[in-house]
Amino acid sequence: MIEVDPHAFVPLKTQWFHILLSLAGGEQHGYGIMQEVLQRTSGKVRLWPATLYGSIKRLIEAELIEESDERPAPELDDARRRYYRLTALGRRVLDAECERLQELVRAIHVKRAMVTE
């Protein structure tokens, strides 16, 4: 199999980034992703349903995430919903994106330090 360069996807679209980030902890369903993003950004970013599923579809096509057949513990399971998880490629893309963002933040700090001095 040909190795896909994760950097080809960087920079990621905001929605994609949020979805990948939400899945970093483990599999999740659409509603869960939406809730997590909402909480993480304290209500600032809401992934609207159609956009969410449109993005999920494209992420699956790009093979960054996949549908998961593993179910969480039965008491937490919501049988009606589909669960998604990161693929290996998705994880590497997320790492690449995080690295890029950290670079940016570092650059900001350096700049700020220079300005305040």
Next chain:
Amino acid sequence: MNLAARIYQRLAQAFPHEFKLAYGDDMMQLGDDVVEDVAKRGGAPGLIRFIADIAIRLPIEYLSEMRHDMRYASRALIKSPGFALVGIVSMGLGIGLTTNIYGSAWTLLTRELPAANAKRLVTPEKPVSYYYIEQYRAQKNLFAGVAAMQNGVPFNVGLQGQMDAKPERIFGQLVSPDYFSVLGVEPQRGRLLSPELDKPGEAPVVVISDRFWRTNFNSDPNVVGQTLRLNGQNATIVGISPRNFEGALSMNPAELFVPVTVPATLAPELGNDVLHQRNAKEFQALMCLAPGVTIDAAEAALDGITRRLDEQDPSAPTREDKAKRVVLLPAGTRAPIPRKMRPVIAGFFAVLMGLVMTIACMNLGTMLLARGANRRKEFAIRLSVGASRFRLVRQMVSEGILLSLLGGIAGFALAYGLSVLNSHIPQPAGEPLQPIIALDWRAAVFAFAVAVVCGIGFSLAPALQATNVNLLPALKEGLALQLPGYRRFGLRNVAMVTQLTGSLMLLLITGFLVLGFIQVNSIETRFNPKTMVLLSIDPVRDGYTPEKGQALFEKLPERLRSSGMVHSFALAAQPPFSVVDDDGDAQLTADGAHDSSRVQKLAVRQIVGAGYFAVLNEPMLTGREFEEPDQQRQIQRSQTDGARAGGTGAVVLPVVLNESLARGLFGDSSALGKRVRDDKQSYEVVGVVHNLKNGIGMTQSIYYVPLSQRDFERPPFGGITILVRSNARTDALSGIRGVIASIDPHVTLFNVQTLSEYLERSRYVMRSSLRNYASIRLFGLILSAIGLAGVTAYAVAQRRREIGIRMALGARQTQVLRLVLREGTALIIVGTALGFLGAVAMAKILSALTSFFADAFKVGTTDPRLLVGAPLLLAAVTLFACYVPARKAAKIDPLQALRQE
């Protein structure tokens, strides 16, 4: 909130099938789960965002699905390049032709003037006098402005710095100074005309067209302020009209715009104080409706005003008729099309384009049908592993759209090529310019729209048929297990008959037109048209005073005769066989004993000199033709009558009628000595002459009146034409040149040509449209051949198995062939009959609606070459298309055909 939830559900339902399969339920669920939360946190704006999000996503998802389909379709097409090529060629031809029709004829007739007020412009059907226009202009509540114009006015133009060069004859418009402001046209450079600046008595000015500026001044930016010599007088160029503006109401582009305030020496059309004569109906009024006024309201009001004006005029004959006196036409296009004619013209082009497109699309449709049949197994497999039928249909439709889009691109290229080709055909010199219309984005949009609509429309049916598969046998057999019974109205038979009908109709209708035109076009002269020279002089436009011009014409016959170089000659106010639009605008009334026996006929008026028919070698049927005293008689009359020459004077002029008019007015009784009158004058019939066709071969009712002093003083736009017949052309020409030069060397001779050259030119326009019809015919034939071959080949190929069984049971090749051909023949007969009926009905409808087509159809519909030839040709193509695949099928080893299962 409930409403938002419901809208959300609806929109979610509308998502593409594939999307819904994977995410539909989840998305619905999620919507339900969050809608309350959204309402609580975001309120109404939140709910709106919630709906907006899904509404925006919907088309995006469809587009993305389509991209997949298209990618798949292009892969499928690349895999079968032969199929793709034939499809693209077929659609390309169809779309190219329709785009060409749309881009040329259609656009010419319907494109609006590049003027701000184009939508509000109207014009009365008939010309009126300048006085009336001034009265109309005062109706501020009806019209925002009223301009006067004369169209197609010739000017002998000498360019500055080329004084020695021969002046060229350029056509322009004579307009009132408010012309451009009524139209709402802004100058490209300099200024346009205006009532404030252009007053009578000022130095003459002229506005030139963009085209004239480019061709004659090489787009020199400093041209404003330079002087042009117009008809021997100086006029200053004050401005250049905007690009693409070629004059209002003008089929032929106008190159000069001269205000009516110039002296009559510059524009002899203005002689005789025509601006102040109530009766000189020589101007076209161009009105811009005031805001909120409809054309009907304006027409009604204007009718009343005109009626009052008519009644105020003491010299006009009293008219008691109740008929409308003013008919307003929309004037925002090149030609004012009467409102009731619009559907006819639109209908004609729509039918023509529709036929071409139908044939092309039927081709596409049948090809897809055949392809669908071959792919049954593939479809069956895909269906059985869970693809939806809708998905497969969409797949096939995408292929259709892709094919027809590619065809559209090819077609647009073809149409573009044709338009470039057209613009390179040289236009005859000395004639008004022909407009050239380049294809623009509108034509491209048109082509694109046609491609998409036809692509969808004609791939849907085959797609539905192909995917309507009974899974089990299809999987097992590949082809249908049951022998498809011979269905009389099966899709493939209907396709074949439609194809044949459409092709035959197209072939016949265009054939009627082409043959009809060619046949009526052949003008028979009673002598070799190469031995007649036509030439025109227009001394008044060379700067003569009317008196001096008159003197020239009086001297001319004498001098020509005494020179002894010409065989015979005559003068006329128009060239022989000249083309007059329509049925003529003069109403000729035969004076009966009582009103009840009064007969009225529309007729064309031609002004000819003494000995005119003798020069044309036309013997009079009865009576005599004009002699020189006839011209004199009128001169004396107009001298005594003075300025009221146009009134209903007591003097009766001689008139010659042509056969068709004489018959129309007097039936079989002799016309000699009878009285007739038109709106100006009473006449006594002195002779009847054969029908002379006009230049495009139509026979019209014509009455000939003698040349008069007025014609010499103010020659018509074509000048006075001298017809000279001799044995050797050059001798006669140099003879006449010599004679005219001996009277005055400064008189310009123009339009010098033999009669045969002249006839050739007058058919120029007709020929170019013939070329279009002929090309439609040719391409149509190619299309039908492709289509017919495709349909029959498919039909026969479908029966390979059946043929194999027949052969296995002992049928011989010839028997199989006969079977296939017999069924083909039955379909051909049905298609031919339908095609005939359709074509004849179309011809009848069209000729009932316009006299223009009537003549051509009358001749064309009786031409045996066409009536027999066209169906035979198509039948031959069809039979051939049946024969080839049938033979191939008959040749195969029966075992092999059977083993295919």
